[in-house]
Amino acid sequence: MIRDIFALNRLGFYQIKNKFRTAFKQRPLGVAFLLLLGVGFYWGYLWLSARLVSFIYNQEVFGVLLANKLLEFLLYISVGMALLSSLTTAITHFYMSKDLEFHFSLPVSFNSWVLHRFGQVFLQSSWMLMLFGASFIWLFLEVSETNLLVRISGVLVYAILCSYPVIASSLVCMLLVKIFPARRVHQMFLIVTVVMVCSVILVFRYLEPEQYLGPGGLDKFRGLVDLMENRRQPWNPAIWGADLFAAWNQKEWQQSVVPGMKILGLFIVAMGTMLIAARNVYRSSWDRALQALSGEADLLEKQTKLTFISKWLSHKHFSQEVRELTLFLRDPSQWSQVFVLAALLALYLFSVSKVTPSLLGASKYTMALLNTLFVSFISLSISSRFVFTSFSADGQAIWLMKTAPEGWYKYMRGKLLVFGGPCLFFSLLLGVFSGMILGLDGSQLKLLAMHGLWDASFMILLSLSLGMLFINPGTENPLKLIISPGGMLLMVIGVFFAAVHLVLRLTEQHRTLNAFLETYGWPNMQDGNGLYFILGMVLAEAIVLLVLVRRGMDHLRTGNFLS
Amino acid sequence: MIRMTGVTKSYQNFVAVKDMDLHVPAGMVFGFLGPNGAGKTTTIRMLTGILEPDKGEIALFDKPYKKHRNEILNRMGYIPDRPFLYGKLTVMELLRFLGSLRRIPAKVVEERGMKLLKQFQLGEFSNQLVERLSHGMRQKLVFSAALLHNPDLLIVDEPMVGLDPRAAKNVKKLIRDLADSGKTVFMSTHTLEVAAALCDRVGIIHGGKLVTDETLPNLTQRLATKDGDLEAVFLALTQEKHDEAVPE
Numbered sequence: 001m002i003r004d005i006f007a008l009n010r011l012g013f014y015q016i017k018n019k020f021r022t023a024f025k026q027r028p029l030g031v032a033f034l035l036l037l038g039v040g041f042y043w044g045y046l047w048l049s050a051r052l053v054s055f056i057y058n059q060e061v062f063g064v065l066l067a068n069k070l071l072e073f074l075l076y077i078s079v080g081m082a083l084l085s086s087l088t089t090a091i092t093h094f095y096m097s098k099d100l101e102f103h104f105s106l107p108v109s110f111n112s113w114v115l116h117r118f119g120q121v122f123l124q125s126s127w128m129l130m131l132f133g134a135s136f137i138w139l140f141l142e143v144s145e146t147n148l149l150v151r152i153s154g155v156l157v158y159a160i161l162c163s164y165p166v167i168a169s170s171l172v173c174m175l176l177v178k179i180f181p182a183r184r185v186h187q188m189f190l191i192v193t194v195v196m197v198c199s200v201i202l203v204f205r206y207l208e209p210e211q212y213l214g215p216g217g218l219d220k221f222r223g224l225v226d227l228m229e230n231r232r233q234p235w236n237p238a239i240w241g242a243d244l245f246a247a248w249n250q251k252e253w254q255q256s257v258v259p260g261m262k263i264l265g266l267f268i269v270a271m272g273t274m275l276i277a278a279r280n281v282y283r284s285s286w287d288r289a290l291q292a293l294s295g296e297a298d299l300l301e302k303q304t305k306l307t308f309i310s311k312w313l314s315h316k317h318f319s320q321e322v323r324e325l326t327l328f329l330r331d332p333s334q335w336s337q338v339f340v341l342a343a344l345l346a347l348y349l350f351s352v353s354k355v356t357p358s359l360l361g362a363s364k365y366t367m368a369l370l371n372t373l374f375v376s377f378i379s380l381s382i383s384s385r386f387v388f389t390s391f392s393a394d395g396q397a398i399w400l401m402k403t404a405p406e407g408w409y410k411y412m413r414g415k416l417l418v419f420g421g422p423c424l425f426f427s428l429l430l431g432v433f434s435g436m437i438l439g440l441d442g443s444q445l446k447l448l449a450m451h452g453l454w455d456a457s458f459m460i461l462l463s464l465s466l467g468m469l470f471i472n473p474g475t476e477n478p479l480k481l482i483i484s485p486g487g488m489l490l491m492v493i494g495v496f497f498a499a500v501h502l503v504l505r506l507t508e509q510h511r512t513l514n515a516f517l518e519t520y521g522w523p524n525m526q527d528g529n530g531l532y533f534i535l536g537m538v539l540a541e542a543i544v545l546l547v548l549v550r551r552g553m554d555h556l557r558t559g560n561f562l563s
Numbered sequence: 564m565i566r567m568t569g570v571t572k573s574y575q576n577f578v579a580v581k582d583m584d585l586h587v588p589a590g591m592v593f594g595f596l597g598p599n600g601a602g603k604t605t606t607i608r609m610l611t612g613i614l615e616p617d618k619g620e621i622a623l624f625d626k627p628y629k630k631h632r633n634e635i636l637n638r639m640g641y642i643p644d645r646p647f648l649y650g651k652l653t654v655m656e657l658l659r660f661l662g663s664l665r666r667i668p669a670k671v672v673e674e675r676g677m678k679l680l681k682q683f684q685l686g687e688f689s690n691q692l693v694e695r696l697s698h699g700m701r702q703k704l705v706f707s708a709a710l711l712h713n714p715d716l717l718i719v720d721e722p723m724v725g726l727d728p729r730a731a732k733n734v735k736k737l738i739r740d741l742a743d744s745g746k747t748v749f750m751s752t753h754t755l756e757v758a759a760a761l762c763d764r765v766g767i768i769h770g771g772k773l774v775t776d777e778t779l780p781n782l783t784q785r786l787a788t789k790d791g792d793l794e795a796v797f798l799a800l801t802q803e804k805h806d807e808a809v810p811e
Contacts, residue, residue: 310656314672319663323649330651330692396647402613404664405637559614560574 004112005119008103012120030485037488046135053139068246071140075161075238078133083165084196086125087189090169093121094282095182098476114278118170125169126162134158137245144249154245157260160267161241167270174282187332194336198343206350237266320414324390328418333479337385341426344378352434365444368435369505372448375434376455376498379427380463383456384490386419387463389478391471391556398473399562408553412464420460427456454538455501459494461545466490468552471561497541504537564589564716564747565610570619572605579605581771583619587749587764589715592742594762595751596793598801602771603751604644607720610749611641623716637665640709644721644751646701650694654685654704657693658711665712672711679707683730699725706734717741719750723757735761759793769801 024031057067094117103113134155141151176185233239240259247255309329312322328334352371394401401411431452435445470486472478481487555561565587572580580602587593597603608614609621612632621628623635648657655676662672680686683703688696696704702725709717722738723731738748738761752758758765759779766776775782782796 310653310659313652313656314659314663314669316663316666319660323652323660326656327649327651394649396645397649399611399613399641399643399647400649400661403611403636403639403641404661405633405635406664407633557615559608562608562613 001109001112001115004108005116008106008108008113008116009119027485034485034488042131045132046139049136050139050142053136053143057143064249067140067143068242068249071137071245072238072242074133074136075158075241078129078158078162079165079238080200082126082129082162083169084193084200086121086166086169087173087193088186089125090121090166091173091177091182091186091189093117093124094170094173095177096186110279110283111275114275114282118166118274121170122163122166125166126159129162130159133162140245141248144251146248146251150248154248157241157244157263160263161237163267164237164270167274171274171277174277174285178281178285190332191336194339198339201347202343237263320410321417324414324418341382345426345430348374348378348430349433349437352437364438364440366506368431368438368440368444368448369451370502371434371438372431372451372455372505373498373502375427375431375452376459376501377495378430379423379456379459380491380494380498382426383420383423383460383463384482384487384494385479386423387415387460388467388470388487388490389481390415390419391467392473392475392481393478394473395475396473396562398471402556402559402562408556412553415464415467416460420464423460424453424456427459428452451501451505455498458497458501458541458545461549462494462497463490465545465548465552466493469548469555471555473561500537564624565593565749566622566625567606567610568620568622570606570609570616570621572602572609572614572616578771580609580616580768583768583771583773585766585773585776587747589747590742590745591763592738592748592750592761594758594765595749595768596753596755596758596765596797597751597768601768601801603768604720606768607641607718607749607751611639611718612636637712638715640712640714640717642702642705642709642717642719642722644724646698646705648693648701648704651692653690653692654680654696655689657704658708661708662711667712675711675713676707679710680704682733683707697725699727699730702726703730706737710737714746716747716749719748721752722750723752723754755793755797765793767797767800774800 020031053067056070057063059066106113137154137158138151141154173185173189176188180188240262244256244259244263247253247259309322310326313319313326315322391398401408428449432445432449435448440448466486466489470481470484470489472481472484475481565585567583567585570580570583570585571578583602583606585606595603595606605614609616610623612628612635624631624638626635628635649660652660655673658676658680659669659672662669662676667675677686677689680689683706685700685703685707688700693701693704717738719738722734726734735757738750742748742763750758750762762779764776764778765782767774777785779793783792
């Protein structure tokens, strides 16, 4: 069995190795830069976490208690996050993965295959937790000077804790697919996950974590800790984990035996249950997986939905827009993101309502201008999600556009109107509503809207052009492109220009930044030259965008990305 | 009808098509053959406007591609070897959308589209999402879409892949009928029997170069093979040095 699992895992290993090797051959500098960036970021995280853990742990009187509570928080969050991310990953890997047909034909034992697939689901859904959460556990055990074996055991226990939700998700999806078609379960999980994420974010925000940072925050935090202590759930594995780590931290080894046994016992029972369920439920529904793959399974009753829109597909002017809209509304992985946007809007406006400009020594208008930076970031992230990925989302079907007797203009217009338009509207809404909450007058709001228009237009057009330049029609999940070299470049350029816009704005308003600029000997822009500078900036940006859009269109035209 | 002059296309360091000259007159079925990786699909992609050549010129209907792209594409139908389509559109919606790109009136699309779908045994699936169709059914749908605007030139990459025997027979007849009615079919295939049965002329590409372009009787006669034995011709023209070392 172990040999089979190793053999199966080797397939994945070779794929990753070859992918990395090809990428390194094609873009050695880009890959090296990304690697360095990743290592630097992780090192920074470790450094910061180490300082934080050490600071908390060394607090007098309640330092250890506070550290234990933070650990409890971390375990709660880890288990919750693993559950959220494993739901859709489990259904995808067990029922909708393209390599299933090949795997089903391999001469490996069934249990090995299930364990291998479970391992994949675990890695896919929890790799970030293992990278960031496990290192926190390590640091937590290191600060109390435990030995290496204990720290390694700590990471293993953390992995076991994160595996519970993955096992639960795998089990639930096997049972549900026995009843419903796999595609429908996938769509259901997708929507449930998005709604749950939104709810968690909103609940977390409405708890107002900033109240624990201000004066009297420590007492409030103690109150929260007491509340948690009173509501401890003895059956919760996160609590067992917290108890175990607290005992190891204090080197009270005997105290750790019971929670340790509970954690290990539950893991063995859960794994056993999953293997039994897989043998009895999953095995008899393999055909469901193959049906889901071929797309012949289900949902006949949905076929007439949206016909009121799709009728316009034959419209001679707006067929591209109608196509984009129809495809968007029929794909739950796309339209469910609207929930996230709505949650983001509520969250953002709630946060703005908590800002008190006088405390920061700035006027309302300066605060609103500072706010444009954050709105720019949001605008950048939304347009990277919807506009940047929209070209790759067309996938290999893009040959239909390339062989159509129509210019790229209408194709791009479709992308801009259906994805760029709402992004622009959303960004303006955020900026202007924030201004209204801050109590700006009419003329200030107009000015703010103009700033918002400038920022969002730039981000959208930048996403559009880089989306064309870095199009990857072969990708299975266009969302992943956000962390590709093209996505990273978009972020870097977008953040740079968002910052430049803010600098210009504050300079224009003769605010705090001028002092900074004067101190460091930058040219004084307090007089009319500032205006020329801004106009020059707009021109420069327009040229940058024009060049990028033209290059993007050339890239689409030559079609080399299809080779 | 089709004229390629000194066309070259490379992918990074790999030259897929090398200095190709090709002329296909109107009203015939032209078979485009070659081993795997010979440059067939690249050539077809350049003919259909998906790829742009690095060097050389392509003219269709006696008009250069660069200046008359839309006009050329409006008179051409293309059937790729792998029918990637928008999975979230229904069969009829896809035809409507493609009809709108070619400025075909909606009513004509409905009538002609349904007729073609019925011809390819897809009539009852007109309201199904494309993602639910099997490979063969998608291939039939692509055929319907390519014929929707009644093109003068049909470019087909591996026409029989995924088709059931009935559909394959229909396609063969359709291709022959199109050529007999004065239209042109440019067809790439690995199925030599199909090429031998349908093609008026055959071009063989090997290592990115066109090694021959003539009628089948001329070809077999020149290479002194048995009458109609396209396989022997193909193997003779595309023989690699290492072929001899491969055991039977």
